[in-house]
Amino acid sequence: MVKDSVQVNSISPKTILWYFPPRYVPTDNRGKVPLPACPELKCFVTRNKTFLPESDAVIFNSQFIEGDIPPRKPDQVWIFHNSEVPYHKSTNRPYHRNPWSSSFNWTMAYRHDSDIFRPYGVLRRRPNIPIKNYTSIVRKKTKLVAWMASNCADWSKRRSYVRELQKHIQVDIYGACGKMVFSRLRNKEWMAYLNETYKFYLAFENNYCLDYITEKLFNYFTLDLVTVVRGGGNYSRDVPPNTYLNVADFKSPKELADRLWFLHYNTDRYIDILKRKERYYYQNEDYRFTFLGSPYIEQHYEQEPMCDLCRRLRDITHYRKTIPDILSWWKKGLCRNPVTYM
Structure with a gap:
């Protein structure tokens, strides 16, 4: 993927917060670390929620969204993230109803119609x-x-x-x-x-x-x-x-x-x-983590999509939008399962 040319000498840093991260996101970035694939863009990522008030973008992995909606600063971009299909047993997830359902600006998933295309590889x-x-x-x-x-x-x-x-x-x-x-x-x-x-x-x-x-x-x-x-x-x-x-x-x-x-x-x-x-x-990239006491390795293609996210933050006026109902984008009519093996 060809990276857009960005004047980096005078740009201000941007902070991206994993508010509800998937399990493979490193637990050691409690501080802010530069995006590994594009450090020149001066975007920093963290999973430390104390950075919420100053974050420019907040990513919510839909599998782990729970509880009340957090406070939000003006112009903060909220991103609906997922690498899994709409779950069969997810009817009671908070993002199925307001205020969560109408709070997202961008999507980041394996689908080609996502705002930020994030395939498995x-x-x-x-x-x-x-x-x-x-x-x-x-x-x-x-x-x-x-x-x-x-x-x-x-x-x-x-x-x-x-x-x-x-x-x-x-x-x-x-x-x-x-x-x-x-x-x-x-x-x-x-x-x-x-x-x-x-x-x-x-x-x-x-x-x-x-x-x-x-x-x-x-x-x-x-x-x-x-x-x-x-x-x-x-x-x-x-x-x-x-x-x-x-x-x-x-x-x-x-x-x-x-x-x-x-x-x-x-x-x-x-x-x-x-x-x-x-x-x-x-x-893709290897992500090592511990789950239920056992070591795991998962492969994901996340670094370049994160850089795409950062580039969008550099041109926020062009990409500004609000999704009225994330459920209509995420679940309706997009999955089918055959009645028989054929």
Whole structure:
């Protein structure tokens, strides 16, 4: 993304406060720290609420909004942030009603119609494509299809789809939804094992929602395997063509299985997909945190969106607006879940 030219010598600092931060936001920025991707813009970020009266922008992650609405200084920009779909059990969240629902100025989420587009990741073209011995890579693989899933609620009928797919091809299910075990704390080992062992990985979203393409695709895209996607995102827009398989392009799980078998037995066609994938890399950031006493690592694409937010603060007159009802933007008619696995 090309950064706008900004005269930084004479600009005054701006403060961005995470009032209700997601769990991965570092807990050590109780003071104010410069945005790491664009320190020259002189925007500083904090999660210390004592800075609320002087903050130029305040970010509220909708999953954690609770209680009474805080005091607000004039011209302070309030931002509705989320990386998750509208929750099924979120009907009583405070932002569903006034005064919260009419208090936001900008949106910051994975949707392309957000004021600040904040996807799970972006795929960039590699300046230099690595040379690999793909024949050797494929020859070492001993298994066909893998799926890792910890959320077993079947809103999108993805488990139903996998059960039907298993009638036609072997699918190894890891995590809470299957019988195969590989600890989340051994993520590097898991990725290496998956990369060396399997030909295909199922990147199935747990909800069908507008623009919702998560780490389930991005984390595995650069591995030496073919990713199979299923969800409500616009994959043809956000993912390079012929680098993945989309369930939506097949009439049934059996038809998808037939294609997987075809690629299994036709190594040249399988390698063609791997070579096209190798032209791209996944850009994001690692965030380490502790949750319920256990260490976690999540991948998010947040630094550049935060810089975009800062640039908006530098031209606040141009971007000034108020959203009358955040719920009408966030929830209505934007998610669907199939009645059957198809």
